[in-house]
Amino acid sequence: MEAIIETNGLFKTFKLGMLDVEVLKDINVTIGKGEFVSIMGPSGSGKSTLLYLIGGLDKPTSGSIRIKGKELAVMKDKEQSIMRRRDIGFVFQFYNLIPNLNVEENVMLPVLLDGKKMKAYRSRLDEILEIVGLSDRRHHTPRELSGGQQQRVAIARALINEPDIILADEPIGNLDSKTGTEVMKLLQRINKEQGKTIVQVTHSREAAEYGNRTINVRDGKVS
Amino acid sequence: MGIIFRFVLRNIKEKKFRTFLILFSITMSAALFFAADAMSGSVEKIVVDRIRKAVGSAEILITANEKSPSRSMSMAFAQRLGDKLEYVAGTIHGSGIYKVGRDESIRIDLHGFDMEELQQMNPVALTAEQKLYPFNGKKIIISQNTAKKYRLAPGNVLDIEIDRQKHRFTVSGIAKPAGIFQEDGQSTNAIIPRAFLAGLYDMEGQVTAIYAKPKDLAEKQALIEQLSKIYNRYSVREAIPEEDIKRNASTFTVPFMMMVVLVLFISVFIIYTSFRVITTEMLPVIGTFRSIGATKTMTDMVLLAESMTYGIIGGALGCGLGIGMLYIMANMLLTPADKAAGFAAQISYSPVQLATAFILAVVLSVISSLVPIIKVSKISVKDIVLNKIDTTKKRRKWKLAAGILLFATVLLLPQYMPRKIAVTFDMFCMVFASISIVLLIPYLTAGFIKIFEKAYIFIFGNEGTLAVKNLRDNKNILNNISLLAMGISALLLINTISFSVFKEVANAYRGYHYAVRFYIDEADREKLGKVERVEGVDAVYGNMYVHDIGVGDGKDRIMLLYGADRVKFNDYIDVGILGDANALVDELSQSRSIIISNALKYKFGVEIGDKLVLNTKTGDREYRVIGFCETLFQNGQTAVIGDRFLKSDWKLKYISEVLVKTDEDPEVLKERIKESFKDQQLYIQTVAGMERENNEANTALFGIFRIFSIMTMVIGVFGILNNFAISFMERKRGLAMMRANGMSKGQSIKMIFIEALTGGLIGGAVGILTGILLISVIPYLLKAIDMPIPVHYSGLLFAQGLIGGTVVTLIASLSPAMKSSKLNIMEAIKYE
Numbered sequence A: 001m002e003a004i005i006e007t008n009g010l011f012k013t014f015k016l017g018m019l020d021v022e023v024l025k026d027i028n029v030t031i032g033k034g035e036f037v038s039i040m041g042p043s044g045s046g047k048s049t050l051l052y053l054i055g056g057l058d059k060p061t062s063g064s065i066r067i068k069g070k071e072l073a074v075m076k077d078k079e080q081s082i083m084r085r086r087d088i089g090f091v092f093q094f095y096n097l098i099p100n101l102n103v104e105e106n107v108m109l110p111v112l113l114d115g116k117k118m119k120a121y122r123s124r125l126d127e128i129l130e131i132v133g134l135s136d137r138r139h140h141t142p143r144e145l146s147g148g149q150q151q152r153v154a155i156a157r158a159l160i161n162e163p164d165i166i167l168a169d170e171p172i173g174n175l176d177s178k179t180g181t182e183v184m185k186l187l188q189r190i191n192k193e194q195g196k197t198i199v200q201v202t203h204s205r206e207a208a209e210y211g212n213r214t215i216n217v218r219d220g221k222v223s
Numbered sequence B: 001m002g003i004i005f006r007f008v009l010r011n012i013k014e015k016k017f018r019t020f021l022i023l024f025s026i027t028m029s030a031a032l033f034f035a036a037d038a039m040s041g042s043v044e045k046i047v048v049d050r051i052r053k054a055v056g057s058a059e060i061l062i063t064a065n066e067k068s069p070s071r072s073m074s075m076a077f078a079q080r081l082g083d084k085l086e087y088v089a090g091t092i093h094g095s096g097i098y099k100v101g102r103d104e105s106i107r108i109d110l111h112g113f114d115m116e117e118l119q120q121m122n123p124v125a126l127t128a129e130q131k132l133y134p135f136n137g138k139k140i141i142i143s144q145n146t147a148k149k150y151r152l153a154p155g156n157v158l159d160i161e162i163d164r165q166k167h168r169f170t171v172s173g174i175a176k177p178a179g180i181f182q183e184d185g186q187s188t189n190a191i192i193p194r195a196f197l198a199g200l201y202d203m204e205g206q207v208t209a210i211y212a213k214p215k216d217l218a219e220k221q222a223l224i225e226q227l228s229k230i231y232n233r234y235s236v237r238e239a240i241p242e243e244d245i246k247r248n249a250s251t252f253t254v255p256f257m258m259m260v261v262l263v264l265f266i267s268v269f270i271i272y273t274s275f276r277v278i279t280t281e282m283l284p285v286i287g288t289f290r291s292i293g294a295t296k297t298m299t300d301m302v303l304l305a306e307s308m309t310y311g312i313i314g315g316a317l318g319c320g321l322g323i324g325m326l327y328i329m330a331n332m333l334l335t336p337a338d339k340a341a342g343f344a345a346q347i348s349y350s351p352v353q354l355a356t357a358f359i360l361a362v363v364l365s366v367i368s369s370l371v372p373i374i375k376v377s378k379i380s381v382k383d384i385v386l387n388k389i390d391t392t393k394k395r396r397k398w399k400l401a402a403g404i405l406l407f408a409t410v411l412l413l414p415q416y417m418p419r420k421i422a423v424t425f426d427m428f429c430m431v432f433a434s435i436s437i438v439l440l441i442p443y444l445t446a447g448f449i450k451i452f453e454k455a456y457i458f459i460f461g462n463e464g465t466l467a468v469k470n471l472r473d474n475k476n477i478l479n480n481i482s483l484l485a486m487g488i489s490a491l492l493l494i495n496t497i498s499f500s501v502f503k504e505v506a507n508a509y510r511g512y513h514y515a516v517r518f519y520i521d522e523a524d525r526e527k528l529g530k531v532e533r534v535e536g537v538d539a540v541y542g543n544m545y546v547h548d549i550g551v552g553d554g555k556d557r558i559m560l561l562y563g564a565d566r567v568k569f570n571d572y573i574d575v576g577i578l579g580d581a582n583a584l585v586d587e588l589s590q591s592r593s594i595i596i597s598n599a600l601k602y603k604f605g606v607e608i609g610d611k612l613v614l615n616t617k618t619g620d621r622e623y624r625v626i627g628f629c630e631t632l633f634q635n636g637q638t639a640v641i642g643d644r645f646l647k648s649d650w651k652l653k654y655i656s657e658v659l660v661k662t663d664e665d666p667e668v669l670k671e672r673i674k675e676s677f678k679d680q681q682l683y684i685q686t687v688a689g690m691e692r693e694n695n696e697a698n699t700a701l702f703g704i705f706r707i708f709s710i711m712t713m714v715i716g717v718f719g720i721l722n723n724f725a726i727s728f729m730e731r732k733r734g735l736a737m738m739r740a741n742g743m744s745k746g747q748s749i750k751m752i753f754i755e756a757l758t759g760g761l762i763g764g765a766v767g768i769l770t771g772i773l774l775i776s777v778i779p780y781l782l783k784a785i786d787m788p789i790p791v792h793y794s795g796l797l798f799a800q801g802l803i804g805g806t807v808v809t810l811i812a813s814l815s816p817a818m819k820s821s822k823l824n825i826m827e828a829i830k831y832e
């Protein structure tokens, strides 16, 4: 299996005043193309930090991260940004939609940032809104949607540019179990039907079941 | 409650910039209000000081006038009231020529005094003296300046020509620059024994002016009346005409108050918006406190205490700053002559004025914060705790309606206001205009955004589209646009007025169709003939006029009344007579008829054919209105009658001023005329020189106005900076989100700049609109304070407003743009 995400000797230290907190210690993981991986571990163990590092939203203290064979550390801000637009889709626990943009505009954000015309993505947008079941909500603002709906908008946004990788940080952590199940099923379908690589952080065993592999993090180490 | 207070205090300390902004705007408001309020007092003081120079401590002044049988009078009658008067002093005024060298001679104003009387009335301080007493014969006291300039020391002699006779005086005293010797660089003064001048002018026992001071100031008016009866053919009046000075100073304060009104409005706006943020921030805390039993009143009191604290601190600072500002303003009002005379800026204010400014600051702060505080106190605890408060700004129908209504009021009503309430109403219009714009800004902005949205796709690509979408209903941006609009409109307002005044002054001088004018004592035909013979003089007109004429019951006044020569008047002075000017002036010579300015027409409310009763020297006379003119001489308070009637009704024996036409350099001609009249008192000016002086005075005045408008803008800019800071805090998460979705640092900077650019352009455009609205009121306001100056719009000024506003906003957005690129995405996303 071809590796799409690789970390090598990854360390992350946060400075809290005088104190250095070592959050990640020597993380070496390899995730193959098409995998659906769940990162699990107790709260505060460094799961989110690991996920953000993989997505290039923060820099490791030392060690290397390769995405699709390319080393993140040597990429400039612009290249990393382009990678985030095209190769990676993010889904967060608190949905994180832009409040003053409507559903369509939120979904189209990565396209807009890529300097592409909205028009060219019309049919793709229709298709994705169909998949996440929000075709009838396209002109609503985030405020007018329920939590589950907002999370589905976030997933649609993660998919619009057809990235190979989706990184999700506790995607159902804020949803009730029924909506949570719906969202997990959606992610699973995307993994199976479109062959996307999905890495999710979760502390729910149930949610982890939807994936096909689990990585356990404890005290900043893979165990 | 103590713990809530501690929380508030911590908030004040943490939000340093916001605290600074609120204090700054309150301080400025109080300071500017105080300065404008006290300004009139200080202007009065400057004028009084100028007069005191000559009259010392005297309160009553008696001089000859047109009705008087001669230039002099006896002091004896006044001295008989000695038990009621602290002193009576008399002077004989004369002039002489001091020949310094072959080609240089200067005119000296000679003040003939009795030394004892003078020391009582206007003491002279000497730096050196020699055989001063007894002060008689040909002794002279000169100023330090004169002594230095002509190298004269006590004991030296100098020859002065008086009435074509040379007299050798001995310098007996050198005076410090004070009182009579506080010279302005243009005139030279000297004191000589009165008896000597009396002998020379054949005025034994007589003087040309009497100065007196009552023992009891309360009796001043009674004494003036008593003296008027004794000296019934002379003018007996207050040495310091307080009423006149007060009236003049108050026309001066109206424009200042106009600026203050704008500054106050901006401050209210800033405090109001800041408190909206403060109360929103405090909500969770208030919720917690209320859920554990604090009453609404308690939490309200805490917030009110906060705004009152701002008011008290700002008020105190404002009073201090206001005094400094007043000092600077008073300094700017001093003419170069004042400065040459060694006048320091004098300021005067009362504790009441300070207290008023202080109270204003507190009230301003409390009132502005009241609405947000009340709003918060209405929210139920449950909603707060469950975080169910909708903080988005809703557009409300009534706001649109009120905005349009106020706009229309400002635009349409001022022209119909009667003169009595016009000033007050026009001031309210300034506030109405500002409120209307603030109410309309969400709609105007939405309209502008629609336009920009289309254009930006082509200019800036998708970042442009995103930026425009971010602007929609963003209350921080709307606040910025409001602040910009108010700041820019204030600047435009002041600059347009000053631009118009300068333009009008230039226009007014174009109405003088001559090059040189001068005043000379007892100007008659013979003297006119002498002027005509001066080399370079093309033509001469002996102009006649009187000043400050009462109309009807005397309350309304005409400031300048010309007596026009049938033929020559229109050739020399263009008062902008409407219609056939020559025919109308000709008609003036037929019967008692009058041409009045449009400003007077508005003031008196008269039409052609109506009669005006003028209070003349020979009693009340009816003059029929036969025409109107468009002039700004004497602020437009000008009228023309036939010279025949001016002479007879006002018993004028002499020409008021001599107007001279020439093809040569007026400055050269001026010197020549001076030369040929060198033994006489002559006050001569070129038209160019007059214009220059007038412009200098206006420059000083508008310099002060500009300080006000720049202060307004500075407050606005600080407000904008604050809004950007708030906006950045609120948007951190959204920006991080965009970055997570692939927005590069460059893109986020670009987006923020486009937002600022758009906000700046809209703010500038709305500012121009507001400016035009405000300026539309100005002609009516100026008319109501007897300064009917037409408004000239300057396209350049408006373009500067637009560009300035945009640049200011772009600069203000630098910091948030930089911060956005340095944003820690992870932190911003993870923590709610």
Ligand SMILES: Nc1ncnc2c1ncn2[C@@H]1O[C@H](COP(=O)(O)OP(=O)(O)O)[C@@H](O)[C@H]1O
Pocket (backbone or CB within 6 Å): A014, A015, A016, A021, A023, A041, A042, A043, A044, A045, A046, A047, A048, A049, A050, B827
């Ligand atoms: N920006 C930061 N600064 C300091 N400490 C941080 C920061 N982000 C995370 N941490 C710390 O790193 C540890 C791991 O955090 P995180 O990765 O969010 O854990 P998890 O997602 O597994 O709950 C925690 O102890 C947290 O307090």
Ligand SMILES: [Mg+2]
Pocket (backbone or CB within 6 Å): A047, A048, A049, A201
């Ligand atoms: Mg986490």
